[in-house]
């Protein structure tokens with residue numbers, strides 16, 4: 001059916017169920033399909049050349065427009081809060097207020113830096129941002145088949161849009177909901193527009209008023225892509241879901257988190273920097 005599912009990086013707890021979902025997605029047809037995806041560490045790479053790839057926040061945090069003091073403070077926040085974000089031994093209820101703290105503090109620091117809107121394209125060009133291998137086929141297949149791609153990100157919208165634009169795949173079927181920067185009339189960052197999206201509120205509560213999923217009410221077949229336990233609720237606002245296939249990238253702390261991921265995602269991709277499996281499934285169902 002999908003040869004890519006034989007890759008060594010693929011783990012599936014219920015193979016029969018997964019086969020059934022993929023079959024159903026194919027039978028229901030392309031007109032019913034939509035894809036909902038996280039951005040950082042899902043569409044973008046986790047590692048490259050033995051180092052960590054940057055998130056959309058990291059791209060800003062480490063760029064030349066941030067003062068040395070600002071860089072240090074942002075890095076300290078990352079080192080304090082990231083282990084909490086991915087800790088399998090804390091509940092989402094425990095994590096949620098801490099994530100709000102992290103995002104709030106980070107955005108306050110960024111606002112102090114007088115970042116110019118006109119610097120963003122260059123910041124992204126000079127960064128080590130990288131989309132996963134196979135991104136072009138992924139975006140192209142969805143675009144050619146008029147399949148809506150919803151990117152739901154707790155990262156920085158302006159940065160991730162620029163990454164996609166520079167990769168020449170920001171097609172008309174792509175919609176992004178994320179944390180967007182607000183600028184003064186002379187183009188200086190003054191605030192982040194609400195509602196604040198962090199790792200663990202990626203659900204309908206932050207989509208009120210967008211009407212996005214309501215417009216796509218006939219798209220009842222869903223492929224969901226994520227890398228965090230927080231990404232599992234991204235499709236909660238879809239009015240009627242007939243079939244959903246959840247694919248999770250398990251990038252970090254693989255051994256400790258494997259059980260949870262296997263229980264929550266239909267397909268788990270361990271330390272896989274490519275979109276091969278997703279592309280293989282799309283090739284089969286489109």
Ligand code: TMP
Nearest residue numbers: 040055057058102103106153154155199
């Ligand atoms: P997402 O992948 O769910 O959209 O989440 C964005 C990621 O951004 C999340 O893994 C934490 C990370 N992040 C940073 O790297 N630096 C920051 O300052 C903040 C607030 C988040």
Ligand code: MG
Nearest residue numbers: 038040041227
């Ligand atoms: Mg992510």
